[in-house]
Amino acid sequence: MLKYNHIKRNVNGILLLDKPVGLTSNAALQQVKKIFNAKKAGHTGSLDPLASGILPICLGLATKLSRYLLESNKTYSVIMKLGEITSTLDSEGVLLKTCIVHKNVFKNITNVVQKFLGESYQIPPLYSAVKYQGISLYKYARKNIIPPRTLRKIFIKKISVVSIYKNYVKIIVTCSKGTYIRTLIDDIGNILGCGAHVVYLRRIKLFIYELYHTISLQKLNQIQKKHNSYESSYYNHLDLFLLPMDHPISDFQYYCLDTKEIYMFKNGSKINIKQNILTGLIRVLRKNDKKFIGLGIIQEDHFLYPKKIFI
Numbered sequence: 689m690l691k692y693n694h695i696k697r698n699v700n701g702i703l704l705l706d707k708p709v710g711l712t713s714n715a716a717l718q719q720v721k722k723i724f725n726a727k728k729a730g731h732t733g734s735l736d737p738l739a740s741g742i743l744p745i746c747l748g749l750a751t752k753l754s755r756y757l758l759e760s761n762k763t764y765s766v767i768m769k770l771g772e773i774t775s776t777l778d779s780e781g782v783l784l785k786t787c788i789v790h791k792n793v794f795k796n797i798t799n800v801v802q803k804f805l806g807e808s809y810q811i812p813p814l815y816s817a818v819k820y821q822g823i824s825l826y827k828y829a830r831k832n833i834i835p836p837r838t839l840r841k842i843f844i845k846k847i848s849v850v851s852i853y854k855n856y857v858k859i860i861v862t863c864s865k866g867t868y869i870r871t872l873i874d875d876i877g878n879i880l881g882c883g884a885h886v887v888y889l890r891r892i893k894l895f896i897y898e899l900y901h902t903i904s905l906q907k908l909n910q911i912q913k914k915h916n917s918y919e920s921s922y923y924n925h926l927d928l929f930l931l932p933m934d935h936p937i938s939d940f941q942y943y944c945l946d947t948k949e950i951y952m953f954k955n956g957s958k959i960n961i962k963q964n965i966l967t968g969l970i971r972v973l974r975k976n977d978k979k980f981i982g983l984g985i986i987q988e989d990h991f992l993y994p995k996k997i998f999i
Contacts, residue, residue, distance in 0.1 A: 696727035697923070700748035700998075701930030702757075706902035707735050707743040716905065720745045723908050724926055732757040733865070733894065734817060738778050741891030742902055749998045750933035753983075756895075757936050761845060763862040763893035766886060768873045770855040773883035775829075776815040777870035787882040789855050797857060798849050800879050805847060809839040810871045842867040856887070895936060903929050933998070934971055934980040942971040943984070943992060950974060950981060954999065959984075959992040969995070 703724075707716045713734040721729040730751045732744045741764075746754045771789040774781035812818040814829040820836065828835050843864040850858040861869065870886050877884025892899055908926070915922040932938075949959050953972065965986055972982045972992070983996040 695725075697725050698748055699724055699726050699923075699927065699930075700750055700933050701927070702750050702933060702935060703745040703747065703930055704897055704902045705743045705745050706899065706904045707740055708905060709740045710737055711905075712737050713743055716743060717745055719905055720908070721747075723912055725923075730754055733762065733891075735891060736778070736870075736889070738780055738886065739889040739891065741889075742894045742897055742899065743891070744894065744897070746933070747930065748933070752996055752998070753933060753936060759865050760895035760936075761862055761864060762867075762891055763846075763860065764869055765850075765858070765860055765888075765890045765892050766869055766873065767856055767858045767888035768876070768884045769887045770857060770877065770880065770884050771882050772885055773874070773877070774885045777813050777874045778886040778889075781815070781885070785883060789882045793880050793882055794852060797852070797876075797880060800876060801847055801849055801859060803879070804844050804872065804876070807841065807843050810842050810866075810868055810875075811837050811839060813868055813870050813874075816868065840866055844872075857884075858888075860892075862893070932980065937969075937971060937983075940969060940971045941965055942973050943986075944973045944975040944978070945981070946975050950999075953982065953984070953992075953994050954997055956994055961986060961990045961992055 703720060705716060705720060707713065713731050717729060717731045724747060726747045728751060729745060729747050732746060732754045735741065735743055744757050769779070770793060771787050772783060773785040774783055812825065814834065815826045817824050817826065818837070819825070820828065825835065825837070844861060844867070846860070846862040848860055850860055861872065869889055873884050873886050911925055943961065943965060945953055945959065952959060967986050967988055970984050970986055970992065971980060972984045973979060974981050981997070981999045982994060984992045985995050986992050
């Protein structure tokens with residue numbers, strides 16, 4: 689069994705974890721952080737304990753680029769149960785109301801679901817981590833307090849009914865950041881007139897990443913158990929599963945700096961650009977090995993200005 693090492697590693701990269709059901713996103717993060725013996729880690733885009741699927745874990749300096757994953761579209765596979773409304777809008781809550789599901793509900797469901805395409809507004813569920821006056825909404829809900837909640841703009845890019853079995857309906861939805869699938873399903877149930885709640889939720893795509901890019905906690909634990917000590921072979925094996933920290937912005941323009949220019953960049957100096965590059969954000973690489981060293985902004989004066997430095 690692997691012995692715990694108190695000396696943390698400065699490891700940088702992104703792990704695409706397939707989070708299991710029953711675990712909070714933070715609990716999954718802490719397990720990964722311990723397995724990698726990482727000094728710093730954070731996750732992007734929380735998943736409820738009921739949900740499984742892609743949860744990017746950013747290690748080290750990769751946390752500085754987490755916003756590019758947070759702001760990306762997500763795709764979910766969802767199963768909703770018609771005819772039941774719960775306190776948490778999913779199967780983990782208390783059953784509040786049951787309704788008869790008439791035959792016309794199944795005839796109308798495809799058309800109703802399609803009405804949610806495009807831009808709309810949601811009220812976050814009471815049982816969520818959204819904060820009011822610095823306190824998470826779910827803490828108010830547990831005390832039977834209903835604080836005011838602000839409408840949030842969301843965007844549904846794609847949504848379709850995949851299958852129907854009795855009162856269970858499976859849908860696939862691609863949506864913007866900040867979209868609560870539980871609220872979406874509750875809203876669909878309200879329009880159908882019979883109510884609905886989530887019984888299954890799996891994030892199957894985030895940005896360009898899909899489930900086949902992920903690794904499970906079970907697999908990571910298996911790797912850990914094969915090693916008797918914190919040795920280089922253990923870390924070498926683990927680090928193979930990490931994406932480069934700049935992978936989410938790999939489609940950005942890039943510019944390479946030589947040793948002298950890197951010194952200037954690190955010290956906050958602007959760099960005269962020697963080629964024709966569009967203005968805006970840009971990846972900055974080291975010339976000799978193309979290693980990512982930071983983010984910069986090219987202004988209209990054709991100078992490169994440091995924005996974030998990673999060396």
